[in-house]
Amino acid sequence: MFDFNATLPLMALQFLLLAALLNAIFYKPLTKVLDDRDSYIRTNTLEARERLAKAERLATEYEQQLAEARRQSQATVEAAQTEAKKITAQKIAEAQQEAQAQREQAAVEIEQQKQEAMRTLEQRVDALSRQILEKLLGATLVS
Secondary structure, eight states: OOOOSSSSHHHHHHHHHHHHHHHIIHHHHHHHHHHHHHEEEHHHOOOOOOOOHHHHHHHHHHHHHHHHHHHHHHHHHHHHHHHHHHHHHHHHHHHHHHHHHHHHHHHHHHHHHHHHHHHHHHHHHHHHHHHHHHHHHHHHHHH
């Protein structure tokens, strides 16, 4: 069935030459391109993972900073409210003290005016009583 003559080694040699030629011209550059592409993809994938991890760390850090800023602002607001309540209570106490002092001053003035009115009234009553006595008894008996 097979003829083993000089064509078989020649065919084998042609096949080996064609395989070497295809390997040198086609397969090695193709393999190099595939390896370069694989390396490029791995590098980009690693860089993307690193960037993603960095972005997640930054996002976490920013969220923590935001939470801290919110806590600080809440504390500041609470401190301001407490201070405002203290100032309000102090002003109310001062106003009440001032009102009490004014009431006391007014009471003193009213008492003074009352005493003055009583003295004036007593003087008039004495004068009227004397006049009544003078009219009833006469001026000579009253003196």
